[in-house]
Amino acid sequence: MKQPVLETETSTETTDSESVAEDSIVHEQAAQPSWRRWVPRAAVGAIAVVGVSASVVAGILGWKMHDRDAVDVAARQAATTAQNYAITLTSIDSQHIEQNFAAVLSGATGEFKDTYTQSSNQLKTLLVQNNAVSKGKVVGSSIKSATKDRVEVMLFVDQEVTNSVSPDPRIDRSRMVMTMERVGDSWLASKVELV
Structure with missing residues (x-):
């Protein structure tokens, strides 16, 4: 009878460790500086400006x-x-x-x-x-x-x-x-x- 309890505890421990890993990923993403999120947008904007400028020149x-x-x-x-x-x-x-x-x-x-x-x-x-x-x-x-x-x-x-x-x-x-x-x-x- 102790085995099912152990299995349940093991199962709960696995679930808890997965939850902790997910929380840590979400926390890492939230902890990233905001500039990392707008850099790709700025790069696309800069490329567009350079393209337009090159066409005008x-x-x-x-x-x-x-x-x-x-x-x-x-x-x-x-x-x-x-x-x-x-x-x-x-x-x-x-x-x-x-x-x-x-x-x-x-x-x-x-x-x-x-x-x-x-x-x-x-x-x-x-x-x-x-x-x-x-x-x-x-x-x-x-x-x-x-x-x-x-x-x-x-x-x-x-x-x-x-x-x-x-x-x-x-x-x-x-x-x-x-x-x-x-x-x-x-x-x-x-x-x-x-x-």
Whole structure:
């Protein structure tokens, strides 16, 4: 008869030890500092903030690179147009003066177009009277400044000139800064300065 009691006592002791172990686990969890519970949440929040920040930075850098590419394309287009226009501007034949002046005016805009138009009649008369012929050649160029809609180009131009006073060709070397502006889909000269 004592055995069943012993078994019961043993059984109670086992139950008590399990209960003590469970209490100790609960007590340990409660005893853990509160920061251990919010650390995983904070880590997730930090990762999200870093992810969003990285996306914003990538977007800004991508936009700046796209903008820089657009400026580079504009500079190349404007420089090519300026070189061709410099040849048009410095190549004149008194026998074809009207066509020469029309070509110059079609590539001009703004201040330069106004100035050239105002002086064209006097210049035409002078060129025809002297039987002038000139042929321009661009020997070098560089971009001075550039945006998507305005580019300054430095040009080095050799101009072979003959006229009734000097029938033997002579070379005039000049340096000019040509300001090109985007007008619709075209690049036009808005300012030409000899430097």
